[in-house]
Amino acid sequence: MARRAASKLRSDRAPGPAAAAGETRKRSEKSAARRTAIVDAALQEFSTRGFEAARLDDVAKRAGVAKGTIYLHFRDKEALFQEIVGTMLVPMIAAMEVPPPPDVPIRTIVQTRVDMFIREVYATERRDVLRLVMAEGPRFPHLAEFYYRNVVERAIAAMRALLAAAAARGELRHGELIAYPQLVVAPMLMAIIWSGLFERFAPLDVSALMHSHLDILFGKECAP
Numbered sequence: 001m002a003r004r005a006a007s008k009l010r011s012d013r014a015p016g017p018a019a020a021a022g023e024t025r026k027r028s029e030k031s032a033a034r035r036t037a038i039v040d041a042a043l044q045e046f047s048t049r050g051f052e053a054a055r056l057d058d059v060a061k062r063a064g065v066a067k068g069t070i071y072l073h074f075r076d077k078e079a080l081f082q083e084i085v086g087t088m089l090v091p092m093i094a095a096m097e098v099p100p101p102p103d104v105p106i107r108t109i110v111q112t113r114v115d116m117f118i119r120e121v122y123a124t125e126r127r128d129v130l131r132l133v134m135a136e137g138p139r140f141p142h143l144a145e146f147y148y149r150n151v152v153e154r155a156i157a158a159m160r161a162l163l164a165a166a167a168a169r170g171e172l173r174h175g176e177l178i179a180y181p182q183l184v185v186a187p188m189l190m191a192i193i194w195s196g197l198f199e200r201f202a203p204l205d206v207s208a209l210m211h212s213h214l215d216i217l218f219g220k221e222c223a224p
Contacts, residue, residue: 034063039083039084041059085147093151093154096158114210187213
């Protein structure tokens with residue numbers, strides 16, 4: 001009788017499979033939310049103070065977590081920087097690496113990617129990542145290399161493949177673009193620099209700028 005009572009007591013106290021799964025899910029969601037808050041706070045601190053001057057104490061305060069919580073997710077500031085790049089920019093690069101349909105004109109494809117850049121990077125805090133790399137890259141070459149390997153190198157390769165396919169179809173007016181695909185995206189980087197330095201004096205219409213740039217490179221857009 002006593003054993004049956006003890007067994008019943010333990011079964012009453014122990015959560016069932018569904019309840020245990022629910023608790024695990026809640027813990028996972030809470031951990032993911034903290035990780036996201038830490039990454040967001042790190043980007044704000046890096047952008048405001050610079051990579052070297054930013055302190056994990058301030059990142060933790062901004063994120064609303066204990067400093068020790070950061071070390072549960074990231075080993076140091078460099079790992080935080082890598083996470084920022086990996087979560088904010090690498091997925092966009094992966095999307096660019098997907099080959100477009102072969103019958104879509106080069107101008108249309110590049111315009112689509114430019115629009116994505118303006119919408120998803122220039123108009124969001126992602127542009128702060130680019131500014132951070134530009135400002136801190138010379139002093140922290142390992143950070144610049146990580147960004148280059150995971151973002152720049154892959155983006156250039158994807159653009160070069162796109163341009164080579166367009167050249168094979170006879171769409172490319174300037175064959176030099178295959179050797180220097182940086183020429184296609186150069187105004188985007190200029191827009192990032194301009195926004196940080198001169199936007200308050202002379203606002204720049206980035207969409208119109210890029211549209212004109214593509215007109216020069218690929219010819220006027222055909223009317224539908």
